[in-house]
Amino acid sequence: MKDSIIIVSGGMDSVTLLYDYKDRIALGISFDYGSNHNAKEIPFAKLHCERLGIKHVTIPLDFMHQYFKSSLLEGADAIPEGHYQDENMKSTVVPFRNGIMLAIAAGMAESYGLSHVMIANHGGDHAIYPDCRPEFISAMSNATEAGSYNGVTVLAPYTNITKGDIARRGKELGIDYNETWSCYKGGEKHCGKCGTCVERKEALHYAGIEDTTEYEE
Template identity: 50%
Template sequence: MIDSVIILSGGMDSTVMLAHEIDSGRKVAALSFHYGSKHNDKELPLAAMSCKQFGIDHKQVALPFIDQLFSSSLLQSGTEIPDGTYDAENMQSTVVPFRNGILIAIAVGYAESIGASKVLLGSHSGDHHIYPDCRPAFNEAMNTAVLSGTDNAVQLEFPFARMDKREIGDLGRKLGIDFTTTWTCYKGGDIHCGTCSACVERKFALRKDKGLDPTIYHQ
């Protein structure tokens, strides 16, 4: 019996969440989505690798309509990813409209189908001011809708909602996560660019200033 379905991107947050759930003794399955982001092809093989390592079931779902219909620099059809700090003005172009709402809806349907009582998403406190579908009000409203729509069979959990990315990185280090098997860079190049806001945040989260970040960056 599966306890929870984890929305697993292959990034550091969801990978740490996966490891934490397994370390806590819970039985999980993972669901990943290819929605046409510039870095999907870098993330998803790493998500599959983590699931193989942990010996858990992993499904990948293609959602090509998001790249075809939605506007965002994060998508392959979008403009260039901006460089610089992780602030609202700089990062607004990377918002994928209602992405988490769509992913959650699919994951909840899958969870109900396999008898899992929870769906977990790794959004954290640093996401809230940039992405509307990561904010506490959104999470609470979606959970209310999920409970209603499944006759209370499934609920949402956001284990890292009150944590920042550095705290998630520290937790992952305690759990023995090899962060070279996670991907963050929004540009999706051969290696992490080191200059987009996602890379800047990753450097902070993994304490690059202390020599603890094993990631290879372009700069």
Template identity: 50%
Template sequence: MYDTLVVLSGGMDSAVLLADCLDQGQSCLAISFDYGAKHNGRELPMAKALCNQLEVGHTLVALPFINELFASSLLSSGEEVPDGAYDADTMKSTVVPFRNGIMLSIAAGYAESVAAARVVLASHAGDHHIYPDCRPEFNAALARAVRLGTDDQVRIEYPFAQLDKREIGDLGRRLEIDFTATWTCYKGGLVHCGSCGACDERKYALRHDQGLDPTSYLS
């Protein structure tokens, strides 16, 4: 039996969440999803490496149908990821329809199968309103559905729900997370682009303006 199944993307938020759960003494497993995002090739190896480092069991689930059937600039089948902050209308193109609903449903089924009491996702207070499956209303509704659908064997929880991304970055620094071993950029190049909405938020989170961000950016 396990305490917690962590949905681990390889990004900074979920890496901090895994480290925080372990720091609290929880027994953990991690699950990651390859759904055809442009940056999956960069972040998923980092998720695996982190689990190896922390000696946490890691499962990778391939979801090729998302890239084949869904429309989003975040997917390798989609258009180019736009530059600009998350409050720009163009960033709506990065929405992957019902992505979190699909992934959390799979995670809940896997958690019940391996007797993990809860699934945790690093959804946070700074998640932008353009992502419907990151909103508090959605999170609460899905958590209730999972309790009902598993006879209360599995809970979905969002431990960072009251934190913004900078607070998560600060927590990760206290936990001695190597942020250079996490990935954020939606464009998935060899180096973080520094100009897409995701990079913009990473800079804020890691206090780039204060010289504390160890990430290399193109701009």
């Protein structure tokens, strides 16, 4: 039964969730909020939705780039290098990004008569991203359910697993991760050094997937 909308960025996690729950997904939504890597990610989101016969839309959120403070919105040179656990990676937080996206997606779900919004946050995000943590997802789901006539809820099945676990699931599903984008710098190739690149490498290794990503290094 097609009862869900998915927020799909075009990265490893959301693409895996898309394939994992494809039989339930009626609509895929990407958000263009002016980050360095939106232009690299979103075409992959569209590609996979079209491949699965799922309608895809991209919603512009230009105001976030204009008014919000984050290194993710300030150009490639502003992106720190290192692991997600490092303190400097907090600069990549886009304040309340998931809250804004979930609110819009919940409104669209109600408009389309759908019951759920799916998001691919995972356990590795918890260290620096407050709007990826279980307590936030639970609170947001309660809010969307209370604030919609049809009781729209948030489904986040990867909340308590790692990106490596997600990659393992993707391997089972036969996903080609070369058709995804991770790097926050958004260059021609993955930089190989920012937090998302480091995490991508670790996840693929953990899952026993050969990493054929083109890196700049």
